[in-house]
Amino acid sequence: MKLLLLGATGRVGKEVAAQAIEDGHQVTLLVRSPEKLDNSFSGATVVHGDACVEKDLFRAVLGMDAVISALSTDGGSVLTDSTPLLIAAMHACAVKRVITIGTAGILDSRRHPGLLRYETPDSRRSSTRAAEEHRRVWELLSASGLDWTIVCPTYLPLGDRTGVYRVERDCLPLDGLSISVADTAQFAYKQLWDNSYIGARAGIAY
Template identity: 30%
Template sequence: MRLTVFGATGGVGQEIVGQALAAGHEVTAVVRDPDRLPEGLDRAVLHGVVALDDPAAVRAAVAGRDAVLSGLGARGRKPDGIAERLTGRIVAAMEAEGVRRLLVVSAVPVGPEAAGDPLVDRLSRRAIRAVLAEVYADLTRMEAVLARSATEWTAVRPPRLTDGPRTGVYRRAVGGTPRSSRTISRADVAHAMLALIDDPAAVRTGVGVAY
């Protein structure tokens, strides 16, 4: 499969690239700083930071691909609309090139609360949402961009990310949120995104993932 990965130097992005290459996929990595891509992932074809700012370069990065995956997102509490803005550029490029499948990283608080969630989990999530209000507002606007698009998108919504290993063992809720969603490793988020590429049930909806 021919894949393009945006945000390939981030925690989730690196995992997507590594796991995709290990599975035999052809990977194009679009990064802000090529020097941050770890050694061992150099089999990915690199597009530099200009690709994120140049519509023609973004189109070139997605042209002819079977799917596009994005690990783009804010690195702090002041996202400055980065998820909405950059995802909008990716969507525009995909629509121009006729590329359909798009998977992005969002977050559990953007999705619906899980039915029967314990009170402690609901209160904890609301507190986190208040602290990171700008980040989640940006992700909410990003998902609105997806919903208005012609792409076959999936927003993968993890809770708190960890640096744990890939286990391949986690819960998924298509269109919802797993009960008591607390953590999941970046490696397993990447695993989930790659596994969802060919899942028709996950098209044009959010998918909550958690241990």
């Protein structure tokens, strides 16, 4: 498979890259700072560019079979700036499958029907800015016509790849408190071949 990975220098992105390279796929990384890549990325094709620049995204998406985006909010508007450009590039290059890493904050609330988790009165978030960025990505993908999945982990500590976790469509598994970076990456990577969560937010937790 020819896979484009965005956000490869982040924690989840690095794990996704490692799994895809290990399995022998043709992995392309679009990165602003190639000097941040260590030897674990050897075997991948590196494209120096910016996910918020239209021509860079088009160049990276061309010829791919699928895209995984592990871009973070980065304290700014990178998600909402890059997502419309990514959608346009995927349509122009006839690439349908996209998997992104979101947040459990944009999953449906169990205790407050009609609200997302980050909107509820009992949310512990001191700021909703990041969740609002992820919500906008969800809205854009929902209207895109692409085969999208948003992986929505809760608290993300470091930890081993166990392969043992719970997943629920559009909600966080009941009493889910955490999920490791490695298991989040594994689940996102597996969605390249699993159609169960196309057009959905996938809540993931132990």
